[in-house]
Amino acid sequence: MGSLRFGRRAVTLEEAQRQVLQQAQLMKTEEVPLEEAFGRRLAQDMTAHEPVPHFRRSGVDGYAVRAVDTTSAAADAPIRMEVTEMIPCGSVPTKAIEPGQASRIMTGAVVPEGADAVIMLEMTDRAEDAKDGTVGIRKAMKAGENITPIGQEVSPGAPLLERGCIIGPGEAAILATFGFHRVPVFQQPKVAIFSTGSELLPVDSPLAPGKIRGSNSYMLACQVKGAGGLPQMMPILPDEAEVVEKQLLAALEWADIVITTGGVSVGDKDVLVDLFERWDGTLLFNKVSMRPGSPTSCGMWHGKPLFALSGNPGASYVGFELLVRPFMKASLGANHPLLPEAEAFLDVDYSKGSAYPRYVRGTSRIEGGMVKVRPAGLDKSSIMVSIKDADCLICIPSGGRGAAQGEKVRIMWLSEN
Ligand SMILES: Nc1nc2c(c(=O)[nH]1)N[C@H]1C(S)=C(S)[C@@H](COP(=O)(O)OP(=O)(O)OC[C@H]3O[C@@H](n4cnc5c(N)ncnc54)[C@H](O)[C@@H]3O)O[C@H]1N2
Ligand code: MOO
Ligand SMILES: [Mg+2]
Numbered sequence: 091m092g093s094l095r096f097g098r099r100a101v102t103l104e105e106a107q108r109q110v111l112q113q114a115q116l117m118k119t120e121e122v123p124l125e126e127a128f129g130r131r132l133a134q135d136m137t138a139h140e141p142v143p144h145f146r147r148s149g150v151d152g153y154a155v156r157a158v159d160t161t162s163a164a165a166d167a168p169i170r171m172e173v174t175e176m177i178p179c180g181s182v183p184t185k186a187i188e189p190g191q192a193s194r195i196m197t198g199a200v201v202p203e204g205a206d207a208v209i210m211l212e213m214t215d216r217a218e219d220a221k222d223g224t225v226g227i228r229k230a231m232k233a234g235e236n237i238t239p240i241g242q243e244v245s246p247g248a249p250l251l252e253r254g255c256i257i258g259p260g261e262a263a264i265l266a267t268f269g270f271h272r273v274p275v276f277q278q279p280k281v282a283i284f285s286t287g288s289e290l291l292p293v294d295s296p297l298a299p300g301k302i303r304g305s306n307s308y309m310l311a312c313q314v315k316g317a318g319g320l321p322q323m324m325p326i327l328p329d330e331a332e333v334v335e336k337q338l339l340a341a342l343e344w345a346d347i348v349i350t351t352g353g354v355s356v357g358d359k360d361v362l363v364d365l366f367e368r369w370d371g372t373l374l375f376n377k378v379s380m381r382p383g384s385p386t387s388c389g390m391w392h393g394k395p396l397f398a399l400s401g402n403p404g405a406s407y408v409g410f411e412l413l414v415r416p417f418m419k420a421s422l423g424a425n426h427p428l429l430p431e432a433e434a435f436l437d438v439d440y441s442k443g444s445a446y447p448r449y450v451r452g453t454s455r456i457e458g459g460m461v462k463v464r465p466a467g468l469d470k471s472s473i474m475v476s477i478k479d480a481d482c483l484i485c486i487p488s489g490g491r492g493a494a495q496g497e498k499v500r501i502m503w504l505s506e507n
Contacts, residue, residue: 095356095363098377100384103412103447109374110388110413111427113395114420117276117346124265127257129507130275131318131422136251141241142267146201149236153192153214153225154183154205157233168215168226177202192225207231254423256318256507276422281319282341283307286327286334286353286361287401305474306351306406310399313410316506317418319347329353331364338365342392346421349414352401355385362387362398371396379446379488382471383409403474408449408483411504429483429502434461436484436497442469443490451480452501463501480504 101109119133148154155171163169171192174185179198187193187204195201195208215226244250250264257265257273265273290304291297304326311321324341327334327350334350341348353361354376366373371391378386382405387398395417399409411429419427434454442448452463463484467476485500486493493499 094366094373094376095360098385100377100379100446101375103378103380103449106375106378106386106388106413107416107428110395110417111420113374113390114417114427116423117279117421119274120277121272121274124262124271124273127265127273127275128262129318130257130273130278131424132251132253132255132257132261133274133276133423135249135253136265136268136270138244138246138248138250138268140268141246142244143238143240143242146240147238148195148197148199148201148208149238150208150210151197152195152208152210152212152236153227154187154195154201154208155192155227155231156187156189156205157207157231157235159189160207160209160227160229160231163227163230165228168228170224170226173223173225174202192227194225201237206233206237208236210236252425254425276318279319279346279418279421280344281314281321281347281349281418282324282338282345283310283314283321284324284327284334284337284341284348284350285401286329286350288329288359290326290352292326306399306401306403309403309407309474309477310349310351310410313407313415314349314418317415318422318507319418327361329359329361331361331368334361334365335369338391338396342394346394347414347418348391348394348396349399349410350396351399351406354387354398354400366398378413380408380412381444381446381448383412383449384446386413388413400471402471403477404451404469404471407477408451408471411483411502412449429504431500431502432461432482433498434463434482434484434501436493436495436499437462437464439495440465440469440484440486440492442486442492444486444488444492447488448484448486449502450484450486451476452482452484453479454482454501461501463499 174191176194177183177199183202213229285304285307291301307323314321371389373389376387383400386409399406416427451466453466454463466479482501
């Protein structure tokens with residue numbers, strides 16, 4: 091049994107996160123069509139090169155007029171104006187508005203020169219009813235009314251999007267508006283996911299005595315995908331250090347990140363510990379003062395990170411959220427790679443003390459404008475079934491007493507990206 095198995099020095103979670111983030115390098119960039127960029131992270135800041143709108147735009151269907159011509163207009167005293175033309179969306183007015191004139195105009199169309207207000211159709215007499223080509227204006231207009239000035243929404247040179255942002259609906263609309271039909275995005279990290287353990291069966295296997303179906307790879311692949319990576323589920327690894335070394339080295343040839351689960355504690359068969367005894371990589375840490383996932387280890391091997399997560403499903407899930415996701419987010423240019431934090435109130439007593447801070451999978455609800463949280467299920471690192479109910483991690487400080495119902499606690503929001 092090697093020296094790394096026992097007497098490990100635990101680093102705090104914050105220290106582990108700092109070390110992991112220090113290793114993160116920005117992914118290379120690529121250009122993809124806008125419609126393929128949804129959910130990806132933008133690889134450069136975007137700035138407006140045009141104003142929006144780029145012409146004076148009518149906000150209503152009606153008539154473009156000079157406000158000064160309408161000062162004495164009223165519902166019972168319409169002013170008749172000569173209608174010069176009809177301006178639909180997408181075309182350009184051909185006539186400037188002179189005193190006493192109006193142009194029929196549609197929402198989104200270009201307001202003609204000379205006009206400084208657009209009166210809604212409902213405030214006019216139907217021009218069609220007048221045989222003389224005039225329209226009755228029944229309301230006094232103010233200058234600027236119902237006209238969006240050039241650049242009101244965005245002026246040229248204004249910042250539009252920051253590098254690292256996720257391209258969602260709002261971002262897609264901005265990119266389309268400004269004609270970015272090819273978008274610079276960060277390449278998605280390729281993540282090799284290995285489960286270790288001779289007890290693990292493929293998911294299509296019937297159960298056998300002492301064996302279980304491996305679920306961590308599937309769970310982690312989902313997490314990787316949500317975090318913007320390309321997961322590759324690898325064959326289940328046996329508890330043999332030479333085989334594990336060979337397989338991981340092969341994966342490091344093409345993967346940007348390698349994740350293993352299991353075999354990282356103090357058991358005789360905990361094969362990742364054996365690997366760390368014999369490899370030529372650099373161990374960053376092999377113990378974190380947190381529950382679950384205290385044996386979580388991380389090292390750099392051939393310039394790539396190897397995250398060795400605990401085998402227990404709860405520990406594996408939390409280890410990914412607290413260490414792997416931040417690394418991935420940082421590699422993809424996110425400004426805030428760590429899980430966002432908030433304050434919440436405990437809905438129930440949590441009496442389990444711990445030598446290490448706990449990151450309890452929690453379910454939140456809003457009551458009276460306050461966030462209330464409770465453990466998503468039985469809080470044991472071996473419990474898998476409640477992971478689906480967690481929307482946050484409840485941070486319980488170390489110490490013997492846990493935390494009482496009603497107590498204010500720090501939480502970290504879990505999200506899909
Ligand atoms: N004497 C001690 N025993 C343990 C300690 C300790 O400090 N001293 N630490 C405990 C803690 S904490 C954890 S967490 C686990 C960590 O175990 P490993 O990371 O070595 O994981 P395994 O031993 O391989 O498996 C643990 C558990 O998880 C199941 N497992 C593993 N892989 C999968 C998978 N892909 N899908 C589903 N379930 C999986 C495995 O069957 C075991 O039941 O060690 C404690 N023990
Ligand atoms: O610290 Mo272990 O990873 O929870 O049971
Ligand atoms: Mg073990």
